[in-house]
Amino acid sequence: MKKKNFYIALFCLSLFSLSVSAQNRTYDGPNKMNTWSITGYGGITKFFGDIKEYDFKLGEKEKLTGAWGISINKQLSPIFGIQLTGFNGSLAGSKMGVTGVDPRFPDVINTYDVYFKSPSFVQATIDGTVNLNRLLFGHNKLRHWKIDAHAGAGIMYFHTDLYDMRTDALLLKTNTAGSSKTAGTWERNGSTYTREWVVPAGLAIHYELSPRFDIGIDFTYNHVMTEKLDLTVGDMTNYASQHGIWGFVKGDSKQDRWGSAMIALTYKLGKNAVKSKNGKYDAGSGRYHLRWADPKSLIPVPYNPTMNDADSIAKANMPKAVDPRLYTDSDGDSVADLFDKEPNTPPGSVVSGGGVAMDLDKIIRDAIKNNLPKDECESLFSNIEFDTDKAIIRDASKETLSKVVELLNMRTNCRIVLVGHTDARASDSYNVALSRRRVDAAKRFLIRAGLAEPSRILVEYFGEYRPIAENTTVEGLQSNRRVEIKILPQNTLRSTYPAGFRP
Template sequence: MKKVSLFVKAMGLGLLASASAFAQYNPKASYEGPAKMNTWSVSIHGGPTQFFGDLREYDFYPVGNTNSDSYSERGTWFVGAAVGKQLSHLFGLQLGANLGNLAGMKRRQYFSYFRSNYQQVDLTGSVNLKSLLFGPNKMKHWKIDGYTGIGVLRFKSTAYQLGSGRVQRFTKHNAGDGTVTPAGYEADWVIPIGAAIHYEISPRFDIGLDFRINHVNTERLDATIGGDNSSVYDQVGSRGSFDNTLARKGSSSLDKYGYGSFMVTYKLGKNAIRVKKENGKYEYDTTKGTYHLRWTDPRNLIKPPVILTLEQIDSVAKANRPKDIDPRLLLDSDNDGVSDYFDRQPNTPAGSIVSGAGEAIDFDKYVSAALPGIACAEIFANVQFDTDKNIIKPQYYEMLNKVVELLNKTQCRLQLSGHADRRASDRYNIALSRRRVEAVRNYLVKAGLNDANRIVIDAFGSFKPIGDTSRNGLQKNRRVELRLVP
């Protein structure tokens, strides 16, 4: 039950780490932020190891002498390497591999010591405790991680009698065919739990200290299954002789071992940079390179909005103000559809049909001379309406009939733009100007227009006046503009 409880606790810590990390970011993406970030790293580490189990003389202080009744528990070591993937600023995964050795002794009851070689592979999940507890903007180049996971441990252990060095017990490998190999490697599950402190010394390299306890799912790591008081003296080396090669534990606790290590991490990725303090403040600039997600919260890369004062807004507006428009572009004094700026004949008689240059033309001769199938020149004309009316006056029938004749003979296209004066709401004037455009279009169709698809219609209401608020100006604004274009 203890090993099940231990496993559940470890997995619970891992799930809590995941929940804490992904609460900040989109769970459907490994990284969410305004700029690309580096997320991979590799590390190497090594240091002293320490065993915790039956063959351990003291709980905390390792024995340092080897003589007739003791054996040094010091001088054991390990080395390892890991590949890391940062899933968010708060949560990462590491796939690691270690190899090393262990030693321990016990005078009371056992009068034994052991030596063990081991290999371990594990997958761990880490939580960035520094950023989680203190925020990402404090201790910028420091990182404190808590981690846990699960792995597989292979070990080969031998127990000896203190003083004489006589072999008493050893691990056996069960080949599965009924045979066993003395002093062979055994394998079992291991749950690592630990903490690491890192310091970012450059855009590429971090250094750190790692402290870990590995909870092993067996009591055989020291080649001793303990807790059996019936064989206190172990005179013939039969205590825990492993006749049953599948036995994992006796009545004592499962074995554990730990280590403290020095770690060097190399951060992978292109154009690596780290945040620097400028003018007494840390500033992020993604144009200079790529930050690493281990050290940088993506939210720090989002520039805060700049709130301008009224004076600054006014200064920006003046600096970006376009040049004044020539007022002649907005005027059409003779109401011929061509602005005064381009109008070569600014005083054409009312109702004149003009060219694109604003010069009055003999529309009858133009239509008569038009050759079938050719494109026409740009021509402007207007149809005016009475107040609040969309009925075409008879005086425009002849001109509209000529327009139909020209459209049927040539490849001209016709643009109709409806307008109204300002003596009503915008909504009403838009609808009125549309009715006027439809009236002209319907007249052209009834007059024999072959292809109505060449007509484009627009309705502007009172938003494009060409006259003032006088009676004559209002009359100019109640119109449909006809523009014949190639």
């Protein structure tokens, strides 16, 4: 494989790996975020190759060159992104005092002073970006600064003219009859442009001005896969030999490079754009952009007080010590021990609001026997449990759900709330989805079992956020894999989601 093709393959493979890694780390939480943006660029350019006198100042016959461009950016995660970038600009360079011998006159020593112009090149690349300050310092430092390293691969079309510095005579130009042996050409503005591969790498520093605009600077170093951008292949002592540069044979010089320093202005696309204030996020105020926000900060941390927390709150707000049974539920029936009239009910029991185990069969028989009004509802609480990573109703749970259907069909002014939960052995987003599948399975069973008016079913799901036991034991994990059943009057129903949570 040629060295040129090896470089191209290496950079394409790096770009692909970066894109795959970024996709694997893309956040897919419950809060929507804006991810697209457009950036405009404008600044100066500098050529680095054979025909240059200085690295960081202008040589003889050189004028300041520049470029402008635009990029379409997709943020895949707070750290990784990808962008499609296009540039239109110019390059120039000059070289003085190169001496050599013309083969036609071997006794005469000549001095060659030359300069070149590439008045309008076009370049398009695909780049992967890495947010270095997020990667190295996290999300709490430099919140409104974004330092991106970027690299990629693309294509460049150029047209170059080479002149004698003393007489301004045209010595060489690209795209002559011999240039048909190059990689490819393109017609633009009456000129034929030569095509070559280019590999850019650079650093961009951005500051978040507002919810819509960012401003910054971008430094990029472009490695062009040719030594002929300045129409020189190394032998500057005899330009008669340069007329064969359009073949595939490599010359004596290194491949050409050019750099740029540009001002960048970014417009962030998306709906209801907002920005964080002092590191504070409110998912209900609008959509944050993934360029700047940590998605996990949009999800409120559920408050699970420890006994020490509960004791501190009691001492600060009550004259008397709070009974610790208010914060415990020994039998896991969703009724605190302080109010639980039967604190040792068997697992899976259907209980009343006072924690008393109830016989659904007896309630239904009494309702038929005594012809109770249909607008009276019992406050029933029960849990049905699931196997690991499953959303399949067990046979024992099917019997409980069938009895619930009988009761609800007798009392038409009652509604049922199904609340899904999981243990903690997966990602947050996966557990939320699993708890939703579990309540959906219970809902489907109730409907298929003959529940009148399926609209009376309300479902909620919280993933791993509301455990009733420790996730460190087999028994605790099993208790947390559950769907809670609550039968309540219609006027007592309300959402139990934490603030800002939307399943």
